[in-house]
Amino acid sequence: QQPVQSPQAVILREGEDAVINCSSSKALYSVHWYRQKHGEAPVFLMILLKGGEQKGHEKISASFNEKKQQSSLYLTASQLSYSGTYFCGTEVRDRGSTLGRLYFGRGTQLTVWP
Amino acid sequence: DGGITQSPKYLFRKEGQNVTLSCEQNLNHDAMYWYRQDPGQGLRLIYYSQIVNDFQKGDIAEGYSVSREKKESFPLTVTSAQKNPTAFYLCASSIGTAMYGYTFGSGTRLTVV
Numbered sequence: 001q002q003p004v005q006s007p008q009a010v011i012l013r014e015g016e017d018a019v020i021n022c023s024s025s026k027a028l029y030s031v032h033w034y035r036q037k038h039g040e041a042p043v044f045l046m047i048l049l050k051g052g053e054q055k056g057h058e059k060i061s062a063s064f065n066e067k068k069q070q071s072s073l074y075l076t077a078s079q080l081s082y083s084g085t086y087f088c089g090t091e092v093r094d095r096g097s098t099l100g101r102l103y104f105g106r107g108t109q110l111t112v113w114p
Numbered sequence: 115d116g117g118i119t120q121s122p123k124y125l126f127r128k129e130g131q132n133v134t135l136s137c138e139q140n141l142n143h144d145a146m147y148w149y150r151q152d153p154g155q156g157l158r159l160i161y162y163s164q165i166v167n168d169f170q171k172g173d174i175a176e177g178y179s180v181s182r183e184k185k186e187s188f189p190l191t192v193t194s195a196q197k198n199p200t201a202f203y204l205c206a207s208s209i210g211t212a213m214y215g216y217t218f219g220s221g222t223r224l225t226v227v
Contacts, residue, residue, distance in 0.1 A: 001173065002156065032215060041204060042157070044215035087156060089216070099145065099164050101172070102216065106156035 001026055003090045005105035012078050012112045020073040020108045022088030029100055031064050031071040032089035035082075036107070042087060045073075075110070083112045116141045120205050120219035127192075127199075127226050135190045135222045137205035143217070144210040146188035150174060151202040151221075160203075163188055164210070192224065199226045 003024040010018050022031065030049050034042035048064035048071060060082075064071045075082055089102035118139045127133045139146065145164045149157040159172030163182040177196025182188055188207075192199045202223050206216040 002158075005156075034216075041218035041220050042216075044217070047215055089157075099210065101147065101159060101162050103159065103173075104149070104157040106154060 118219035
């Protein structure tokens with residue numbers, strides 16, 4: 001049930017853009033995005049609830065295509081503080097339940113250089 | 115400030131010993147989760163609990179046990195049956211659905227020698 005993330009790693013110069021993709025073989029209720037700095041806890045960035053929805057958080061935005069069970073995270077004009085590992089989490093629910101749980105991808109390591 | 119506290123941050127145990135990792139939250143969240151993180155593997159779900167006195171197995175529950183006697187607490191026991199217990203363990207909580215995102219603790223790094 002683990003979603004597939006790509007690419008595994010991205011290296012950028014400050015100010016460049018990046019896209020991280022996440023896809024699942026399961027029907028999804030929502031997709032979450034988290035960023036983790038080395039040795040720290042993952043930090044919640046955003047959640048997307050419906051097909052085709054897009055959300056933004058400063059210069060970080062994301063889209064969710066419910067039909068394709070895919071989500072993409074867009075980082076524009078990257079900053080040094082964007083460095084870290086990005087995880088997508090896909091929400092799966094048991095039949096008849098309104099409570100889901102997240103399955104996380106293996107992560108995309110983003111490194112931003114000055 | 116509200117949050118999740120995991121203790122200890124680092125834990126060393128001899129092979130064959132059971133060990134319990136603590137997770138306490140003061141966010142009044144109903145749901146709590148345990149994940150294991152290994153290099154290159156992402157976060158894998160061990161156990162989760164959506165209400166007190168109830169919990170469910172995740173994908174890799176073998177060799178682990180949990181309890182949920184209080185809303186605030188969700189301890190994880192790594193038993194001697196877990197074949198490869200050395201890992202980084204993360205506890206998380208959420209309001210009750212996944213709609214609001216998870217709050218993670220700072221993790222416990224367990225090393226079994």
